[in-house]
Amino acid sequence: MQTPQARVPGPERFVLGLALCAPLALIVVALTLMQGVNFGASSSVVNPDSGDRLVAPRPAPLNLAPPPTLAAATATPEPTATTPPVAVASPMPATGRTYTVKPGDELKDIAASYHLTTWQIIDANNIPNPDSLKIGQVLEIPDS
Numbered sequence: 001m002q003t004p005q006a007r008v009p010g011p012e013r014f015v016l017g018l019a020l021c022a023p024l025a026l027i028v029v030a031l032t033l034m035q036g037v038n039f040g041a042s043s044s045v046v047n048p049d050s051g052d053r054l055v056a057p058r059p060a061p062l063n064l065a066p067p068p069t070l071a072a073a074t075a076t077p078e079p080t081a082t083t084p085p086v087a088v089a090s091p092m093p094a095t096g097r098t099y100t101v102k103p104g105d106e107l108k109d110i111a112a113s114y115h116l117t118t119w120q121i122i123d124a125n126n127i128p129n130p131d132s133l134k135i136g137q138v139l140e141i142p143d144s
Contacts, residue, residue, distance in 0.1 A: 101137045114141050 099110055107130045111118045122130060124142040 097141050099139045099141055101133050101135055101139065103135055105133065107133060110139065114144070116142070116144055120144070 099114075101110075107118050107121060107127075111121050114121075118130060120142055121127070121139060124140050127133075
């Protein structure tokens with residue numbers, strides 16, 4: 001049975017140690033070059049046994065007065081009585097009539113103006129193609 005031999009650390013261990021310590025050294029150098037960081041100065045923490053006290057300036061007093069208004073106070077207006085709006089029915093064309101197609105008319109708009117579906121107008125007029133309306137064509141408007 002062989003006994004394990006101790007390995008002698010080679011240059012790879014030195015390189016590994018250097019690679020691990022180099023960033024730490026760079027951080028320490030960067031901190032010492034920063035303004036306001038002084039590792040040799042005494043701490044700002046006060047020892048409670050000493051007679052020294054850490055004194056901070058008092059904050060400015062608060063102005064608790066409300067800000068001035070831009071306009072003088074006005075009296076509250078009295079509400080006036082108004083009549084409620086009256087619902088007015090939309091003008092609906094009379095039923096059982098005819099409609100003459102004008103430029104720009106579409107079957108869906110004609111049906112909507114009479115509160116009908118397009119199929120009711122198509123069935124009442126035997127229209128084979130709803131997109132084939134002609135200007136001047138007279139449509140029978142069925143009762144709803």
